[in-house]
Amino acid sequence: MKIGVVGLGLIGGSLALALRETHDLTGYDTDERARAAAKADGIRIVTRIDDLVPADAVVVATPISAIVPALEQLAARSNGAVLLDTGSLKRTVADYAARAPAGTRIVGGHPMAGTTSAGFSAADPGLFRGRTFLLVPTARSDDAAMSVAGTIARDVGASVTVCSADVHDRAMARLVAGPLAAAAALAVAGAQAEPLLGAAGPGFRDSTRLADTPADLATELLFGSGTDAAAAIGSIIEGLTQLRDAVERGDRDYARSFLQAARSVRSELS
Amino acid sequence: MKIGVVGLGLIGGSLALALRETHDLTGYDTDERARAAAKADGIRIVTRIDDLVPADAVVVATPISAIVPALEQLAARSNGAVLLDTGSLKRTVADYAARAPAGTRIVGGHPMAGTTSAGFSAADPGLFRGRTFLLVPTARSDDAAMSVAGTIARDVGASVTVCSADVHDRAMARLVAGPLAAAAALAVAGAQAEPLLGAAGPGFRDSTRLADTPADLATELLFGSGTDAAAAIGSIIEGLTQLRDAVERGDRDYARSFLQAARSVRSELS
Numbered sequence: 001m002k003i004g005v006v007g008l009g010l011i012g013g014s015l016a017l018a019l020r021e022t023h024d025l026t027g028y029d030t031d032e033r034a035r036a037a038a039k040a041d042g043i044r045i046v047t048r049i050d051d052l053v054p055a056d057a058v059v060v061a062t063p064i065s066a067i068v069p070a071l072e073q074l075a076a077r078s079n080g081a082v083l084l085d086t087g088s089l090k091r092t093v094a095d096y097a098a099r100a101p102a103g104t105r106i107v108g109g110h111p112m113a114g115t116t117s118a119g120f121s122a123a124d125p126g127l128f129r130g131r132t133f134l135l136v137p138t139a140r141s142d143d144a145a146m147s148v149a150g151t152i153a154r155d156v157g158a159s160v161t162v163c164s165a166d167v168h169d170r171a172m173a174r175l176v177a178g179p180l181a182a183a184a185a186l187a188v189a190g191a192q193a194e195p196l197l198g199a200a201g202p203g204f205r206d207s208t209r210l211a212d213t214p215a216d217l218a219t220e221l222l223f224g225s226g227t228d229a230a231a232a233i234g235s236i237i238e239g240l241t242q243l244r245d246a247v248e249r250g251d252r253d254y255a256r257s258f259l260q261a262a263r264s265v266r267s268e269l270s
Numbered sequence: 271m272k273i274g275v276v277g278l279g280l281i282g283g284s285l286a287l288a289l290r291e292t293h294d295l296t297g298y299d300t301d302e303r304a305r306a307a308a309k310a311d312g313i314r315i316v317t318r319i320d321d322l323v324p325a326d327a328v329v330v331a332t333p334i335s336a337i338v339p340a341l342e343q344l345a346a347r348s349n350g351a352v353l354l355d356t357g358s359l360k361r362t363v364a365d366y367a368a369r370a371p372a373g374t375r376i377v378g379g380h381p382m383a384g385t386t387s388a389g390f391s392a393a394d395p396g397l398f399r400g401r402t403f404l405l406v407p408t409a410r411s412d413d414a415a416m417s418v419a420g421t422i423a424r425d426v427g428a429s430v431t432v433c434s435a436d437v438h439d440r441a442m443a444r445l446v447a448g449p450l451a452a453a454a455a456l457a458v459a460g461a462q463a464e465p466l467l468g469a470a471g472p473g474f475r476d477s478t479r480l481a482d483t484p485a486d487l488a489t490e491l492l493f494g495s496g497t498d499a500a501a502a503i504g505s506i507i508e509g510l511t512q513l514r515d516a517v518e519r520g521d522r523d524y525a526r527s528f529l530q531a532a533r534s535v536r537s538e539l540s
Contacts, residue, residue: 112470112471114471114473131471132468132469134466161466161469163465168466170463171466171469172463172466174459174460175463175470175473175474176471176474178456178459179456179473179477179478180473181510181514182452182456182477182510183477183532184513184528184532185452185507185509185513185532186448186449186452187531187533187535188509188528188532189444189448189502189506189508190444190445190448190535191535192441192444193440193441193442193445194441195437195441196404196431196433196438196441196445197445197539198402198538199404199441200382200539201383201384201401201402201445201446202383202384203384203446203449204445204446205539206480207449207476207479207480209473209476209477209536210476210477211532211533211535212536215526215530215533219522219526219529222513222525223517223522226517226518226520230514230518232459234514235458235459235462236456236510237455237507237514238459239455239458239459240452240503240507240510241507243451243455243492243503244504247492247493247496247499247503248500250493252489252493255489255492256485258454258458259454259483259485260485262453262455262457262458262481263481263485265457265458265460265461265467265478265481266457266479266482268468269467269474
């Protein structure tokens with residue numbers, strides 16, 4: 001297929017590196033340095049987003065706030081190309097699709113494979129291997145568009161799960177925004193471990209790793225779907241309050257059942 | 271040195287495997303299967319704890335609740351041997367040392383190198399390499415005893431930090447009990463991500479890894495120094511509440527400074 005990629009950061013760069021092996025791939029980024037880095041790695045580059053079409057598909061892998069503007073610009077001349085975004089929030093894309101020009105084909109996508117690194121220099125064609133690539137049909141998705149999006153997801157080594165934008169955004173608040181907030185709260189509370197903070201073992205390090213998320217991305221993840229994120233953080237506060245109360249009243253049985261419930265959730269992760 | 275190890279689980283087994291390379295090492299465990307597994311791996315085994323003395327040092331690496339009973343039994347006939355425990359709470363050891371027989375030599379120890387695996391089968395002589403081994407002097411520690419404990423810590427590849435039992439237990443509540451509680455609360459809240467729980471990426475997996483801690487150990491970590499643990503959990507709740515309130519009132523600036531404070535704590539971890 002002829003595929004364009006808009007946004008050559010960690011996600012877009014990794015997709016470009018993986019897809020160019022089996023597809024006719026072209027990349028674009030608003031940032032000249034990102035374009036130069038991708039070009040140096042052998043990716044064909046254009047200097048205007050419009051030059052990515054005509055194509056079979058254009059993947060929009062920009063920061064969240066730039067996704068809908070990029071889709072709007074592409075929609076005007078997409079001529080049947082499947083527009084697939086990769087942002088971690090899907091309601092805004094679904095909302096835009098509902099008002100996009102007739103004939104536009106838009107599929108929401110979300111590869112579950114972030115790291116706390118950013119930029120093309122961190123891109124890795126193996127980033128998506130064995131991960132889940134969530135696909136969200138919109139009012140502008142037809143069977144052929146879903147099939148093209150599915151091919152792209154599988155060609156980067158991911159497996160596909162289809163869900164609605166509502167289900168997606170609520171779940172991501174639990175799996176992404178909540179853990180991010182907890183990592184930040186743990187790190188800030190951990191500062192009180194001084195002078196022994198530097199002795200922290202792998203448990204504290206892993207637990208707080210998400211606090212390294214770049215501030216712009218972290219803020220978008222918390223505020224992009226704020227109601228869901230606030231609810232997810234509320235659930236974590238609730239669980240912690242139950243555990244603290246159990247510790248304060250010496251109720252080992254309660255704490256043990258809570259910990260066992262937590263372990264059984266972990267065991268459901270493949 | 272002639273060194274005994276009581277308790278051949280993950281920590282004791284790893285210490286025994288590391289120390290036998292340069293010391294005259296003997297192991298003991300109350301559980302016959304643990305003794306058999308260690309013996310099969312070439313560790314000299316005795317079938318009674320009393321047979322570990324006389325020795326230069328005996329390391330007590332039992333579950334937390336068995337540490338003071340083991341120290342009591344060894345103290346009666348230790349004859350100058352340095353008794354070094356490896357539990358993650360140090361006030362109880364310091365309290366026991368204060369009432370231990372005159373002439374007993376007791377040092378509190380805590381290697382910062384747990385995993386969620388357990389038992390001799392998970393033991394690894396490289397477990398402590400590059401980690402911090404905290405040493406806590408007690409009323410029964412003299413310079414020679416601290417020196418023996420320091421040699422043991424360095425001989426397993428760790429670096430030594432000395433602190434008081436109070437500083438240790440308060441810090442560990444922040445670095446161990448708090449993260450454990452947060453991991454459990456995150457996992458339980460994560461269950462509400464169904465049907466997408468299985469799509470969880472590496473962020474959620476790392477953030478909840480401590481929820482795999484065996485239930486007995488996890489309960490001891492939360493209740494062994496309950497006041498400290500409750501305070502640490504309270505600090506995490508406080509941070510999460512600040513973040514949730516910021517999300518609810520749309521205050522990106524506040525959230526961003528909180529996230530930046532969290533990142534700067536992370537950057538202090540070596």
